[in-house]
Amino acid sequence: MSCPICSKQTIKAFRPFCSKRCADVDLGKWLTGSYAVPSDDPDDIEAALEEAERTGASAPPKAP
Numbered sequence: 001m002s003c004p005i006c007s008k009q010t011i012k013a014f015r016p017f018c019s020k021r022c023a024d025v026d027l028g029k030w031l032t033g034s035y036a037v038p039s040d041d042p043d044d045i046e047a048a049l050e051e052a053e054r055t056g057a058s059a060p061p062k063a064p
């Protein structure tokens with residue numbers, strides 16, 4: 001088996017990589033990849049906040 005990052009021979013301790021450095025490189029790829037895919041849509045959050053504000057404004061607290 002060869003390292004998917006640099007194609008060198010893998011070392012048992014770092015399988016499937018050849019070294020911690022390559023394992024870190026792969027981890028970095030995963031992290032940047034997950035950042036590229038937004039988990040929540042900012043537009044949706046803003047719309048939801050606006051909606052909540054509107055519903056709150058439509059029912060104002062009545063002063064005694």
Ligand SMILES: [Zn+2]
Pocket residue numbers: 003004005006007008017018019022
């Ligand atoms: Zn490597």
